[in-house]
Amino acid sequence: xxxxxxxxxxxxxxxxxxxxxxxxxxxxxxxxxxxxxxxxxxxxxxxxxxxxxxxxxxxxxxxxxxxxxxxxxxxxxxxxxxxxxxxxxxxxxxxxxxxxxxxxxxxxxxxxxxxxxxxxxxxxxxxxxxxxx
Numbered sequence: 001x002x003x004x005x006x007x008x009x010x011x012x013x014x015x016x017x018x019x020x021x022x023x024x025x026x027x028x029x030x031x032x033x034x035x036x037x038x039x040x041x042x043x044x045x046x047x048x049x050x051x052x053x054x055x056x057x058x059x060x061x062x063x064x065x066x067x068x069x070x071x072x073x074x075x076x077x078x079x080x081x082x083x084x085x086x087x088x089x090x091x092x093x094x095x096x097x098x099x100x101x102x103x104x105x106x107x108x109x110x111x112x113x114x115x116x117x118x119x120x121x122x123x124x125x126x127x128x129x130x131x132x133x
Contacts, residue, residue: 038098072097073105077114077124085121 079094080086092099106122109115115122
């Protein structure tokens with residue numbers, strides 16, 4: 001009986017040794033797929049779709065659409081108006097996007113005078129529609 005168990009154990013160990021590189025590759029591919037999904041979910045995906053349009057840069061030297069013309073900035077502004085003091089992580093959760101995008105959008109909205117930052121929270125400025133609700 002012990003010989004049988006030892007033989008089966010050696011077979012299992014041999015098979016594990018054969019499969020280990022495949023399992024390692026599986027885990028590397030999982031990590032790579034998640035990384036690509038993160039890139040695709042962020043602001044990088046529209047840039048990939050515009051690869052052929054690189055020479056049609058705007059007059060200010062930037063590629064793509066004009067800054068502040070996207071719907072994400074408008075969506076973030078509406079959330080700030082609805083929930084004064086909201087933080088970037090809270091905005092990202094509510095919008096279903098990554099926080100890093102909002103760390104670029106919110107200062108742009110502030111430079112346009114639409115929001116202000118107090119501590120970690122963002123507030124609509126006095127000249128917005130927040131007090132007309």
